[in-house]
Amino acid sequence: MKKLNRMAKNKIPENQFKFSFGDDFLKHHAGQIVTDQNYAIIELVANCWDAGSTDVKISWPETGGKLSISDNGIGMTKNELLYRWGKFNYNRIVEQGGKDAKFPKNVPHGNRKVFGRNGVGRHAMFCFNNEYELKTYKDGEFTHIRVVKSISGEKPYDVNLIESKPISKSEHGTEISTLIDSDEVTLIDTTKLIELIGSRFISDPQFNVYVNKHSVAMTDLSHLTEDFSIDFNGSKINIKRIFGEKGKNTKQNGIAWWYNRRLVGVPNWGTFDTQIIDGRHPIAKRLLYIANADIIDQRNLKKDWSGFYITDEVIKLQNAVYEFVRDDLRNLLYETRKERRLQVYESxxxxxxxxxxxxxxxxxxxxxxxxxxxxxxxxxxxxxxxxxxxxxxxxxxxxxxLEKIASFHPDEIDSLNQILEEWTIDDAKKVLSELRWRLELVSKLEKLLEDPKADELHDLQPLFEHGLWIFGPEFESISFISNRSLATVIKNLLNDTALANERKRPDFVILSNSSIGVYSCESFNEKHEPNDFSKIIIVELKRVGIPIDTKQKDQALLYARELRKSKKVSLNTPIVAYVLGSEIEPDANETFTEGSVNIIPCRYNIILAKAHSRTFNLIKKIEEVKSITYTSEMDEVFGSNQGVLFDQA
Structure with missing residues (x-):
């Protein structure tokens, strides 16, 4: 109690704190009811249904003038009207005593379930204008108000009482109206409006709607339908199937969900990720399924009836109906599909x-x-x-x-049998695939190294990126990758002598007479996390005709030292630099070692000899046995005409 007293003492004075409403409050509160004419007019008609009316008259001024909706329903007293219009999220079911509509006295009626729940439908007239008037008659009272959108922000709208007077107790009903300025608001076509209202409500002899004195034909489900029911959570879902005229009204094709005799959303053939049938299919243009969703709680419906909220209950209901429709379509289309299949088999x-x-x-x-x-x-x-x-x-x-084996010579069949006894098909395929790749690589190297105009960047360097196995068996089981970061260290060292190459291969360094690639292999700690490099490989390719001398060997050593200085490579990491060219000066022929750095000069022809040796000279054997010249599918990638990287002097 003391705590409450302290809170009361700390209460902010009313003149210091006020609630206010943003300009778009009603849009967020009522949704499409106040932004879309289709939803607005349907909601206004639904209000007439909830009011227990039997006749609804709509005046629809396409060219401008007074728009009005009047009904002969139960109406409202002055106090009821002012109370309801002054309360947001008005709970209609609780406030008016249940889900059944109340009718005027002495009006014959059956049972009618109401559509409204939270009172947002009364804002629908704001879709057409910023103000409207409402006249209502009930229990000997006539009340006339004007509702105007507020611009102060203190409240969403102002309600002004224009007139309140006693009338005959036999009078009942409500009229809501506004003025339409055709320069500011374009109303939908009257014919389309009549079709819209007719498609949204099921025909009921005790509920008639007129638009500009034209009677609206509501959806009649009493004929031309086939009825089905499916089990759902111990209850039944009623589904109707209607065959219509092809192309008559595309909005009446698909699955239509009805709740309490009113359409929810628009008919369709499923959601964007669950399309049951293409709407362009001939049968899809004629079929309408009507699924009764009364079995689920009304709280699953969106306030503007544009659809359902995505809840577990709704998803289960949709899946059950979608499964039925798929099966039904499959049966309907069986004969047509079978005819097509038979035609295809014959072809x-x-x-x-x-x-x-x-x-x-x-x-x-x-x-x-x-x-x-x-x-x-x-x-x-x-x-x-x-x-x-x-x-x-x-x-x-x-x-x-079998057809291939039938063409074999008996000795070939014996050889194949021996291979299959010693190898599995998967093992043989893996080995042959790897061998084929290596043979293609060697063949490509051979062609490029014989060409003095070869483009080392585009052709040679990428081949060595996948061909480090040529340098020795230690590269067979180790995964080396081109390292852009380390290549950048060398590029920065060379500064202005490096050529621009960012758009081609930024992991290679391009000089006027050579190209440089840096490859690394990671090492891992006890937790199997990468913590350093186990080895660094530098491959420098000299242009054909440029001899390798001691100065160029020293340059390769400088690259290795710079990598150490960058602190990206530890002092103990082995670095091997291969300097490859067509010629080597006599005094530069030996390998140079400095700590864990090795500089290895090598001629291209020696590299090729190693490559052939490591592939067991299979290219020559294939050419001799098959009497063919080896060609590579890599030509499709690299092309037979090589570009020029280096300008000729």
């Missing part, structure tokens, strides 16, 4: 005839799945699919292999 008769029954069944099942997922797929696409599948099935069932 591929020769390829399919030799397949075993199991393979044929696999193709049938696959095509059925494709047609189910892609209902619009055409015959031509299916024919191509079957052609590919037939080839795959042949290969998978061994027919292609």
């Amino acid at each position: 591929n008769r020769m390829q399919l005839a030799s397949l075993p029954s199991e393979a044929k069944e696999n193709i049938v099942n696959f095509l059925e799945e494709v047609q189910s997922k892609c209902p619009t797929i055409g015959v031509q696409e299916l024919e191509t699919t079957v052609e590919v599948l037939a080839k795959m099935e042949k290969s998978r069932s061994g027919y292609a292999l």
